[in-house]
Amino acid sequence: MADTSTGNVLSANCPSRAALEVVGSKWALLIVPLLARQPLRNNELLRQVGGISQKMMTQTLRELERHGLVQRTDHQTVPPHVDYQLTELGRSLSEALVVVDRWAERHYPAVASARMAFDRRR
C-alpha cells in the first residue's frame, strides 16, 4: 500500500523491501553462500548447515526457488536424487552477500566485545 500521507521513506510496499525479505531470512543467508560454491543435495545441505531442521531446510529452499534464486533439479531416479544450485540471479545476490559475510568475519570481535561490555553494564 502506497503511503503518500505520512511521508514514509520506506513504505510497506517499497520494492526493495520485498526483495530484502529474502535476505532477512535467517537460513537463506547461510544457504546461498554455500550453494555459491557448488550445487548441493538436500542431505548435504542439512549436514553442512548446523542446527537446521529438515522442515526449515525444505521451506527455505522453496522460498529461494520461488524468488528465482535457486534452481531445483529432480533427476527422477529411485532412490530420489534432487539437487539445488544458484540461478544467475542467485549468483548475483551471493556476490552482494559475500561483502556482508566478509564484514561479519572481520568485525565479529568488535561486535562480540561490544555486546559483552553492554551486558556487563546492565
Added chain:
Amino acid sequence: MADTSTGNVLSANCPSRAALEVVGSKWALLIVPLLARQPLRNNELLRQVGGISQKMMTQTLRELERHGLVQRTDHQTVPPHVDYQLTELGRSLSEALVVVDRWAERHYPAVASARMAFDRRR
C-alpha cells in the same frame, strides 16, 4: 567456522554466524541504512520506517546499540530529546549493506516476476 566433529561448515556457534544474526533482523536492515544518512530521533525513525511499532523500534535500536552499531545520545532535556547515530562499526556495516540494498533495487523486478511465475504454477 569448522566443526570437526560433525563436518559442519557452519556450526551453530560459528562466529560470523553470530554477527549475521544482526543482519538477519528484519528491521535492522532498514534502520541502519537510514541512520547512515543522518542521525535520527525515535519519532523520525518511526515515521520513516513504515509499519513498525514503537515496541519493535525500541527493541531493535537497543539490539543495535548492544552490538556496538548504534550510539544512543540522551540530551537530558525536558521534553526528552534522544537521537541515534551509527558508530564507526555501524558505518562499516552500512557500507556492506549498501551493496545488498543496491542488489535489491536492481533485481527487484526479476525477483517479483519469478515469484509471480512460481505462484501461477501452483
Added chain:
DNA sequence: CAGCATCCGGGTTGATACTG
C-alpha cells in the same frame, strides 16, 4: 533419499495504557 502432514509449545509481535 526427499519431503509432506500434523501437532503443539514457546518466543515474538502488536495493541493498549501508563510513566517521567
Added chain:
DNA sequence: CAGTATCAACCCGGATGCTG
C-alpha cells in the same frame, strides 16, 4: 517526546510419523 508494562494473538520452528 521517549519509553516501559502488560497481555493476548500469532506464527515460527521442532519433533514425529508417514509416503513415493
